[in-house]
Amino acid sequence: MLELDNIQYKVEDFSLINISLKIETGSYFVLVGASGSGKTMLLEIIAGLCNLSEGKVFIRGKDITKFPIQKRNIGLVYQTRSLFPHMSVFDNIAYPLRSKKISKTEIQKEVLTISEDLGISNLLQRKIQTLSGGEAQRVTLARTLIFKPDILLLDEPLSFLDVQLRKGMMQLLKKINSNGQTILHVTHDYTEALQLGTQMAVIEKGLILQTGTPSEVFMNPRSQFIAEFSGQKNFYKGILEAASGKDIQLRIFKTAGLEIQILTEETESAGNILIPEESISISVAPVDSSLRNTFNGKVKHILNAPLGVEVIVNIGVEIAVIVSSSSLEKLELREGSEVFISFKASAVRFIR
Amino acid sequence: MASDNWRVNTLHYWHVKTLHATSQHDKNATYKQKKAMFKKPDILQLIFIFLGGLLLLFIIAPIAGMLISTSPIEVFQTAADKEVQSSIWLTLWTSMAGVIIFGLGAIPLAWIFARKKFFMKRLLLGLINIPVIIPHSAAGIALLGLVSRNTMVGGLAEHAGFNFVNSPAGIIIAMAFVSIPYLLNSAIDGFTSVPEHLEKAALTLGASRARVFFTISLPLAARQIFTGLIMMWGRGLSEFGAVVIIAYHPMITPVMIFERFNSFGLSYAKPVTVLFICICLVIFVAMNIISRKKNARTR
Incomplete structure (x- = not known):
């Protein structure tokens, strides 16, 4: 459906690097990235508002890289209010049709149909200035959907809505997608990817880090960014060393001066590890057990977590450990306490 | 202030x-x-x-x-004077013609200034204000140098069958020259105040560049452009210095006022002046009301 092939784009001190994406017809694709990661720029490139120096954009297999904006049939809904303030709601929604040679009665009919679909038919005669944020968002969507774009590009469509309106808008977007509309939705909020996306990608500093279904991406985060987002704290970048000794599965992962033992069948390479915080135990003296990894450090913070208490220990890197509040009392832990933390080599997950 | x-x-x-x-x-x-x-x-x-x-x-x-x-009777008598009537009419139509003809170039230029980045833009932005800061008699001299019979422009005009010197065409260019910066500045402000993402949005909705200009940029900048047009017109019809050098005859009202004062004295110049001021006031008040109404509709 939509395919981006090796897109490079540079403005002043920012650049998009080697962006390649494939978005299937009918999918709801969510692109997640922090602000300044190049999301909006990518949308403008697809819509044709920026001239590409390198790379290609295909829609339905057709190269549209050199197509002018108005010939692309791509709908772009901006984050900021982009309704035309000097026109009524009706005229705003009818705007795309008036560029085409369509009769007045036909326009009237189409506007009515789409506004009934989006639940805004009572707003048609209103002035733009009198609309609430949620209403304006729906009108903007109607104005874009009315010309039946091949793909709908949404730039942070939920970020200016309060909780109640977000819910309604999410349901609406899902409905639009289930009617067969392909959607590319960019956001800084990973929960939107989980709730809406059938496919997702992560973009950071102009680079696509990972693509896949939301569950693939969140189960195997390839970036600190996503790991943090999905609530997984102990995520470290480093190098997995080659096997040595007789146990070829037990390997060393080196990060920030630490050597962590890990049970894996992956080949040696640079990558990331994830240590689930609930699989780490904490003690005030070294324990002799089967646990392969034991480090000592100082308690840096103690924070309340939804389940139990989160203890942040500095062992050279910061590592988060979940304990119950009764263990916390029994061990008399407080900020600055000297502690040992241990975890199994099999609890450590390697993510390339 | x-x-x-x-x-x-x-x-x-x-x-x-x-x-x-x-x-x-x-x-x-x-x-x-x-x-x-x-x-x-x-x-x-x-x-x-x-x-x-x-x-x-x-x-x-x-x-x-x-x-x-000034006694109202004198003003009414002056208003009945054919010479005065034709002078006022001449002033009104030449100034209006200047606004229309030069507005056609000024509005697109203002859009370019508001939207495009180009080499020496700041310098050019400064240059368009030159007519305001030079003495208007000097502007008249400069224009005369450009359009008098022995110049290329003057020669071309003569071929086309008209003349700039001592003609309505001369009056129009003299008025437009000194008043165009008012329109330009106001229109540039107008186009700059139109959010660029609205123009982009219109493009993505399938509108051609021309359609975006006429349905989005122009209507949203209309209030300031209209103000600029009124300012330009007002400045044009009150021009004396540049016009008197290019076209003493046919006589526009500011020149007529000067001539009557010069030849016959203050009391003789007053009735024309009062009449002209009244007409201008009526027009500008009316324009202001129209512009307010327009404003209320677009807000």
Whole structure:
């Protein structure tokens, strides 16, 4: 459906690097990235508002890289209010049709149909200035959907809505997608990817880090960014060393001066590890057990977590450990306490 | 500036007063506010009102004085004078023609200035204001140098069957030359104030560049462009210096006023002046009302 092939784009001190994406017809694709990661720029490139120096954009297999904006049939809904303030709601929604040679009665009919679909038919005669944020968002969507774009590009469509309106808008977007509309939705909020996306990608500093279904991406985060987002704290970048000794599965992962033992069948390479915080135990003296990894450090913070208490220990890197509040009392832990933390080599997950 | 401050302050005061006086709750606050206003006279505000008042007087007094000291009968007699009638008509239509002809170039130029980045843009932005800062007689001389019979432009015009010197065409270019910066500046401000993402949005909705210009950029900048057009027209029809050098005849009203004063004296020049001022005032008040109504509709 939509395919981006090796897109490079540079403005002043920012650049998009080697962006390649494939978005299937009918999918709801969510692109997640922090602000300044190049999301909006990518949308403008697809819509044709920026001239590409390198790379290609295909829609339905057709190269549209050199197509002018108005010939692309791509709908772009901006984050900021982009309704035309000097026109009524009706005229705003009818705007795309008036560029085409369509009769007045036909326009009237189409506007009515789409506004009934989006639940805004009572707003048609209103002035733009009198609309609430949620209403304006729906009108903007109607104005874009009315010309039946091949793909709908949404730039942070939920970020200016309060909780109640977000819910309604999410349901609406899902409905639009289930009617067969392909959607590319960019956001800084990973929960939107989980709730809406059938496919997702992560973009950071102009680079696509990972693509896949939301569950693939969140189960195997390839970036600190996503790991943090999905609530997984102990995520470290480093190098997995080659096997040595007789146990070829037990390997060393080196990060920030630490050597962590890990049970894996992956080949040696640079990558990331994830240590689930609930699989780490904490003690005030070294324990002799089967646990392969034991480090000592100082308690840096103690924070309340939804389940139990989160203890942040500095062992050279910061590592988060979940304990119950009764263990916390029994061990008399407080900020600055000297502690040992241990975890199994099999609890450590390697993510390339 | 001072007069503006005076207006703002008084307006603000009246606004506060009427707004709060009409609302039922908050009466206490209104009372306190009023009390505070009367209790502590703001010295700065008093100074501003005094200075502003003087300035207003300076603007109003000469015009009011002239209106009072000229008998209405004389004004009516002057209005019946064929020579005066044709002069006023000439002034009105040439200034309007200048606005229309040169507006056709000024509005696209303003859009380019507002939207595009290009080499020496700042310098050019400065250059378009030159007609305002040079003496208008000098502007007239410069224009005459460009369009008199022995120049290329003058020669071409002669081929086409008309002449700039001592003709309505000359009057039009003289008026337009000195007044075009008012339109340009206002239109540039107008186009700059149109959010660029609205234009982009319209493009993504399938509109051609031309359609975006006529349905989005132009209507949204219309109020400022209209103000610019009125300013340009007003400045054009009051022009004397540049016009008198290019075209003493046919006589536009500012030239006629000067001529009557020069040949016959003050009392003879007054009725024409009063008549012309009245006509201009009526037109500008009417224009302002139209522009307000337009404004109310687009807001």
